Amino acid sequence: MDGCYQASMNGNAQNMEAVANVCPFAGSVNEDVIGEDLFSKQEGVHHDQYLGYWLNAYVGYASADGWRSRGSSGGMVSWLAAKMLEDGLVDAVVHVKDGPDPEHMYTYQVSHSVDELKTGAKSKYYPIEMSEALSYVREHEGRYLFIGIPCFVKAVRLLCREDGILNERIKYCIGLVCGHLKSDFFAKSEAWESGVPLDDIARVDFRHKTPGSPASDYAVEVRRSGGGEPVIKRTAELSTTNWGLGYFKYNVCDYCDDVLAETADVTFGDAWIPKYVNDGEGCNVIVVRNRDVQDLFDRHRDELVLHDSDSAEVYQSQAGGFRHRRQGLAYRLHVHEQRGEWTPTKRVKPSLEGIGERRQQIYAMRTALKNESFVAFRKAVDANDFNEFKKTMKPIERAYTRLSVPLKKRLVIGCKKTMKRVLPSGLTGKLKSMLSYHQ
Ligand SMILES: Cc1cc2nc3c(=O)[nH]c(=O)nc-3n(C[C@H](O)[C@H](O)[C@H](O)COP(=O)(O)OP(=O)(O)OC[C@H]3O[C@@H](n4cnc5c(N)ncnc54)[C@H](O)[C@@H]3O)c2cc1C
DSSP states (O other): OOSOOOOOOOSOOSOHHHHHHTOTTTSSOOHHHHHHHHHTTSTTOEEETTTEEESEEEEEEEOSTTHHHHSSSSOHHHHHHHHHHHTTSOSEEEEEEEEEETTEEEEEEEEOSHHHHHTTOSOOOSOOOOHHHHHHHHHSOSOEEEEEOHHHHHHHHHHHHHOHHHHHHEEEEEEEOOSOOBOHHHHHHHHHHTTOOGGGEEEEEEEEOOTTSOTTOOEEEEEETTOSSOEEEEGGGSTTOOGGGOTTBOGGGGGOOOSSOTTSSEEEEEOOSHHHHTOTTOOEEEEEOOHHHHHHHHHTGGGEEEEEOOHHHHHHHTHHHHIIIIIHHHHHHHHHHHTTOOOOOOSSOOOOTTOOHHHHHHHHHHHHHHHHHHHHHHHHHHHTOTHHHHHHHHHHHHHHHHHHSOHHHHHHHHHHHHHHHHSOHHHHHHHHHTTTTOO
């Protein structure tokens, strides 16, 4: 109904406690505890409240074999998965690839070869679930690498604590930095606003690179069921792509405090920081937590361009996400507590401490923006007109901008709008794209 998966229990679970334990949101074992078990005993390991346990941090990209141009940012995730296969660390990789039909655009699948990995690159801002892929792992002996966003990696780690077979077979996890996961309304709205009607959408590539512009200024590529040329549209020209607004966000993402997949052996994100963002080919921010991964990087250093980084730079690359997931989460938990509602137990405690009035209003409005985006999309579908979505969201978005964007910045945006009337759309798109992922 809202284009999101919801957890459910199939069959006869005997041990209800074990079932509760594997939920990444309601379970009582947090990322610090899992991280400590997995990584803390290694020599030279550091701990940080944002990065979790970590050995080394880098910014860089995979320079060999076209991985970077195939990938969302630096192509390092697919490169590393390929090297783990080639070096015999694992036999197969569990990750997200093209699904069977437009209603299941992307699904978790198992790749056994480098060629299969190549077809699975790029970020999918799309609802996915892993039950079938994990059943496959249970039924087929082997050593597996799992790739996922933070809550999926945490769920896999928790499952491994309960399930001996999975624990033996899932040898490594790669984490993707995560701002939040999207309902399938996101893919549909991007395609629809780009000019492809809902019943003609075959697949959306969420991260089509646009050479010559900053890495954050990318496009979507929409393939049509009816065939013909795909439609390419800069995300900066679409209404739903400002990540700070949180349109079509899974509700549960507002109750997560793990931005950097702290339970993964290594985490990769977008290095959208001033030093690197202008390189349109894309760079990864990288946090290494497992010595085996570091050894692999060292063995194949000639296939990589890596700049040493540190926790401050990694934090900076995700500062907006951390504000929303730490201070914002404390606010949201406090609000629920005041209303007498159930809240999950998080590392962040319910509190208003240090959160000014304006900031509280910003967090409250983000919840409204998220909720209303679902209502507005359904209204647009009923009216068979995407403008209905824009009409519903614009007043709320304007009120949010007045609240969250300082006057000086609003003036710049005003100038941008004026420029839009006189300049080609690509140039103004670049300015808007700089606001993406910023929360
Ligand atoms: C939902 C989501 C939100 C994100 N939010 C942020 C953010 O706020 N900040 C930030 O810096 N980076 C974010 N990222 C990560 C970023 O988009 C890139 O995935 C990352 O930089 C790796 O790029 P790459 O070029 O190295 O990966 P590639 O070489 O392109 O490989 C990507 C790999 O990830 C797998 N994959 C793609 N989508 C999913 C998915 N939904 N679930 C599990 N596996 C998947 C693919 O199968 C592939 O193996 C997000 C990613 C996702 C999926």
